[in-house]
Amino acid sequence: xxxxxPEFAFIARHFRDLAGPAGLGLSDDAAVFLPPxxxxxxxxxxxxxxxxxxxxDDPPRxxxxxxxxxxxxxxxxxxxxxxxxxxxxxxxPGLPPDWFAAFADGLRDDQARYGLSxxxxxxxxxxxxxxxxxxxxxxVAAGAALRRNGARGGDGVWVTGTIGDGTLGLAALxxxxxxxxxxxADRYRLPRPRLGLALAGVAHAAIDVSDxxxxxxxxxCRESDTGAWIETALVxxxxxxxxxxxxxxxxxxTGGDDYELLLAVPPDSEQALLRTAAxxxxxxxxxxxxxxxxxxxxxxxxxxxxxxVARPGWSHL
Amino acid sequence: xxxxxPEFAFIARHFRDLAGPAGLGLSDDAAVFLPPxxxxxxxxxxxxxxxxxxxxDDPPRxxxxxxxxxxxxxxxxxxxxxxxxxxxxxxxPGLPPDWFAAFADGLRDDQARYGLSxxxxxxxxxxxxxxxxxxxxxxVAAGAALRRNGARGGDGVWVTGTIGDGTLGLAALxxxxxxxxxxxADRYRLPRPRLGLALAGVAHAAIDVSDxxxxxxxxxCRESDTGAWIETALVxxxxxxxxxxxxxxxxxxTGGDDYELLLAVPPDSEQALLRTAAxxxxxxxxxxxxxxxxxxxxxxxxxxxxxxVARPGWSHL
Numbered sequence: 001x002x003x004x005x006p007e008f009a010f011i012a013r014h015f016r017d018l019a020g021p022a023g024l025g026l027s028d029d030a031a032v033f034l035p036p037x038x039x040x041x042x043x044x045x046x047x048x049x050x051x052x053x054x055x056x057d058d059p060p061r062x063x064x065x066x067x068x069x070x071x072x073x074x075x076x077x078x079x080x081x082x083x084x085x086x087x088x089x090x091x092x093p094g095l096p097p098d099w100f101a102a103f104a105d106g107l108r109d110d111q112a113r114y115g116l117s118x119x120x121x122x123x124x125x126x127x128x129x130x131x132x133x134x135x136x137x138x139x140v141a142a143g144a145a146l147r148r149n150g151a152r153g154g155d156g157v158w159v160t161g162t163i164g165d166g167t168l169g170l171a172a173l174x175x176x177x178x179x180x181x182x183x184x185a186d187r188y189r190l191p192r193p194r195l196g197l198a199l200a201g202v203a204h205a206a207i208d209v210s211d212x213x214x215x216x217x218x219x220x221c222r223e224s225d226t227g228a229w230i231e232t233a234l235v236x237x238x239x240x241x242x243x244x245x246x247x248x249x250x251x252x253x254t255g256g257d258d259y260e261l262l263l264a265v266p267p268d269s270e271q272a273l274l275r276t277a278a279x280x281x282x283x284x285x286x287x288x289x290x291x292x293x294x295x296x297x298x299x300x301x302x303x304x305x306x307x308x309v310a311r312p313g314w315s316h317l
Numbered sequence: 318x319x320x321x322x323p324e325f326a327f328i329a330r331h332f333r334d335l336a337g338p339a340g341l342g343l344s345d346d347a348a349v350f351l352p353p354x355x356x357x358x359x360x361x362x363x364x365x366x367x368x369x370x371x372x373x374d375d376p377p378r379x380x381x382x383x384x385x386x387x388x389x390x391x392x393x394x395x396x397x398x399x400x401x402x403x404x405x406x407x408x409x410p411g412l413p414p415d416w417f418a419a420f421a422d423g424l425r426d427d428q429a430r431y432g433l434s435x436x437x438x439x440x441x442x443x444x445x446x447x448x449x450x451x452x453x454x455x456x457v458a459a460g461a462a463l464r465r466n467g468a469r470g471g472d473g474v475w476v477t478g479t480i481g482d483g484t485l486g487l488a489a490l491x492x493x494x495x496x497x498x499x500x501x502a503d504r505y506r507l508p509r510p511r512l513g514l515a516l517a518g519v520a521h522a523a524i525d526v527s528d529x530x531x532x533x534x535x536x537x538c539r540e541s542d543t544g545a546w547i548e549t550a551l552v553x554x555x556x557x558x559x560x561x562x563x564x565x566x567x568x569x570x571t572g573g574d575d576y577e578l579l580l581a582v583p584p585d586s587e588q589a590l591l592r593t594a595a596x597x598x599x600x601x602x603x604x605x606x607x608x609x610x611x612x613x614x615x616x617x618x619x620x621x622x623x624x625x626v627a628r629p630g631w632s633h634l
Contacts, residue, residue: 022634025467027466027536027540028395028464028465028466028526028540029358029360029361029391029394029395029465029523029548030360030361030392030395030397030453030462031361031396032357032358032359032389032395032456032457032462033357033358034357034358034359034459035352035358040350040351041349041350041351041352041358042348042349043347043348043350043402043403043436043437043452043454044346044347044348044403045403045405045437045439045450045452046405046439047405047406047439047441047450048441048450049407049441049443051441051444052441052442052443053441066369069414071593074346075346075347076344077346077347078347078349080347086361086362086448086452087358087362088362088363088364088405090364090448090450091405092445108326119360120361120362122360122362122363122364122450124364124365124366124369125366125369125444126366126446126448127368128409128443128444128445128446128448129443129444129445131364131407131443131445131450133362133364133405133407133439133448133450135360135362135452136347138347140349142351145347145349145480148344148345149344149345167473176607182347206346207346208346208475210395211478219344221352222346223344236589252448257513259475259527315516
């Protein structure tokens with residue numbers, strides 16, 4: 001009775017080498033770790049379902065990376081440093097071992113890139129689509145975690161990177177949008193979590209743009225009890241997104257999968273933001289401002305008209 | 318654009334009041350908390366899939382409780398005190414709002430019972446069966462976490478409570494096993510995580526029995542590089558399990574869903590174990606011993622024969 005049941009052999013084969021010292025070789029009931037002294041812990045969990053958050057035929061290596069990166073993006077939005085993660089995998093019949101080897105490779109690459117390790121988790125079978133859940137842990141100086149509720153009237157609305165590439169990548173993969181160099185599909189499959197910015201004392205509030213720029217800006221506004229406006233012409237587009245043309249604008253502002261940061265930055269902190277962004281090699285762009293005399297989000301077009309959208313973003317239910 | 322998308326309205330309606338202060342009202346990207354000073358953190362994650370870990374027609378209130386309790390059992394096995402949890406729910410179409418209200422009631426009851434609160438999570442849709450994943454956080458005195466790898470030859474093999482009720486409960490619900498007072502079904506639906514025992518310095522090793530007594534004892538043996546024997550006649554049975562009769566013995570020793578603790582306790586700590594068990598109101602029974610001259614697990618019957626089982630426990634793959 002010393003042979004391993006299939007579940008445990010599976011874990012040993014694909015995942016044991018991903019575990020750091022706290023993970024106890026994935027051989028115990030739980031991981032044990034001493035939190036960094038004086039730091040607050042930040043913890044978040046996001047799940048991905050095949051056919052909803054990734055395509056069944058996406059490369060398993062990028063699925064592993066995406067699972068980790070969407071959660072790293074939540075840490076970035078809080079201004080936190082990655083520490084470790086746990087994952088639960090609910091696996092349908094028929095996925096070959098190669099699939100999991102490549103999936104684990106994606107996790108392994110990004111563990112090294114972002115400086116964290118596997119703490120534990122669970123694998124189970126399901127008759128339905130593959131469901132991947134990940135819980136991420138990070139840490140932050142006490143009191144320095146960025147929140148959604150700190151935006152004030154007069155703060156600028158800033159975004160990192162470019163907006164809309166993820167959803168246009170999905171359009172390229174599913175709807176035939178031209179994507180000659182594959183950069184849009186790449187952005188859909190491989191988010192770039194915007195870790196490494198020194199935002200404490202610089203941004204009043206932050207959120208990661210995962211469910212559509214307008215919707216996520218709406219969350220910042222609601223939690224901060226303020227309104228905001230943006231100029232659609234200021235929303236940064238990648239070369240590939242610009243090439244797609246202006247009729248993709250609404251989709252870019254309401255589609256999901258950006259994983260850029262949306263920040264509320266007061267005017268006297270703009271220089272500090274530009275400095276930390278330059279040091280981190282991350283582009284930042286001012287696209288509007290918060291206005292506490294209003295509620296909700298207004299998106300203004302170059303003609304001075306307000307863009308009215310049917311749905312500001314993505315709901316997972 | 319200030320109305321809530323369905324996902325966020327759903328979270329607000331059913332889960333916001335479960336969040337403690339660290340959960341930030343479930344309105345941020347992540348939860349933030351300061352770990353108890355000088356304590357190590359313990360973290361684990363377990364998922365449950367409809368039709369695999371619970372029955373589709375189980376009461377949703379007990380499904381919520383079971384999800385929390387199977388994870389609390391992992392904390393119990395490490396000797397940890399509960400702190401908080403995150404949950405990701407992957408939801409198929411058609412589950413009515415009442416279902417989630419009752420599910421959240423199960424979580425709410427047990428938050429109060431076991432002293433922890435919701436830190437965050439995620440909800441998403443799936444076309445497949447309901448998948449519930451939970452990550453649990455606890456804390457323990459530095460260096461005091463129980464491990465699986467500390468059992469030594471001569472330690473007694475001890476179990477809490479009674480063994481086999483969970484799997485017999487499944488047999489009652491699915492295979493028509495008699496269960497006149499419903500106690501077996503109740504044990505299947507509502508594990509009793511064995512928190513509250515002072516096991517530091519008492520037990521050399523611990524595991525929770527979730528996948529079958531023989532298999533989980535095999536894990537303790539493998540991690541501790543020792544063997545063990547048990548006497549099947551010593552394995553404690555509830556009145557309902559005893560009434561089922563001796564031909565259910567193998568099933569009781571190899572079925573899952575016990576969520577009792579299996580402990581390695583040296584002879585000179587037996588009195589301390591009995592004392593803390595009496596204080597906690599938890600029965601403990603010595604069923605065998607570890608023997609480091611052997612490998613693996615031997616289950617001896619009253620006739621002096623070894624019980625040979627086809628499969629020592631449950632694999633989720």
